[in-house]
Amino acid sequence: MTDEMKWDIIVIGGGLAGLTSGAYLAKGGKSVLLLEQQGQPGGCCAAHVSGGRTIPAASHLVNDQELVNGIFRELGAPEIRFTAPDPVFEVTGPCQGKNLVITSNRELFEQSACELVKDTNREAVKQGLGRLIDLSMEIYHETRL
Ligand SMILES: Cc1cc2nc3c(=O)[nH]c(=O)nc-3n(C[C@H](O)[C@H](O)[C@H](O)COP(=O)(O)OP(=O)(O)OC[C@H]3O[C@@H](n4cnc5c(N)ncnc54)[C@H](O)[C@@H]3O)c2cc1C
Numbered sequence: 001m002t003d004e005m006k007w008d009i010i011v012i013g014g015g016l017a018g019l020t021s022g023a024y025l026a027k028g029g030k031s032v033l034l035l036e037q038q039g040q041p042g043g044c045c046a047a048h049v050s051g052g053r054t055i056p057a058a059s060h061l062v063n064d065q066e067l068v069n070g071i072f073r074e075l076g077a078p079e080i081r082f083t084a085p086d087p088v089f090e091v092t093g094p095c096q097g098k099n100l101v102i103t104s105n106r107e108l109f110e111q112s113a114c115e116l117v118k119d120t121n122r123e124a125v126k127q128g129l130g131r132l133i134d135l136s137m138e139i140y141h142e143t144r145l
Contacts, residue, residue, distance in 0.1 A: 007033040015043025023075050
């Protein structure tokens with residue numbers, strides 16, 4: 001008789017990567033030990049409670065909800081219902097009363113960015129942002145194929 005325990009796999013870290021790979025390995029029939037140094041799992045995606053408020057540690061946005069729920073379906077876990085706030089958020093910078101508005105409304109996004117710079121730079125900012133948005137959309141569509 002021995003107290004020694006044997007595992008097929010030991011996963012170090014209970015962030016998204018460790019939790020997902022650990023869950024897939026367990027579903028594939030492996031015995032898995034997952035070790036997390038913090039008091040809760042989630043890593044950068046965990047939330048912390050402070051002063052009665054729940055504060056997300058890092059992640060706020062999920063770009064591909066179908067990808068996430070596809071993983072949950074494969075693992076037999078309940079799916080998450082996502083909401084799409086718009087504007088997504090406002091970034092407060094050094095210009096008092098002027099925020100960068102992150103929104104799907106391209107005109108509003110460009111307008112809020114232009115208000116943060118001097119008149120003489122507005123056209124350049126608008127053009128640069130236009131190129132950035134077009135390129136981002138291209139990458140988004142190409143990588144979804
Ligand atoms: C500021 C910020 C904002 C972000 N915003 C977004 C966003 O909006 N949308 C998005 O999709 N992604 C976002 N990301 C990226 C996303 O959060 C990460 O890509 C993802 O959470 C990383 O997961 P991970 O499991 O690889 O690592 P982590 O989440 O870092 O998990 C690693 C885990 O391993 C544990 N660990 C480390 N060493 C040990 C050890 N020796 N023993 C035991 N445990 C250990 C840690 O405690 C931690 O829990 C953001 C990241 C940051 C930093």
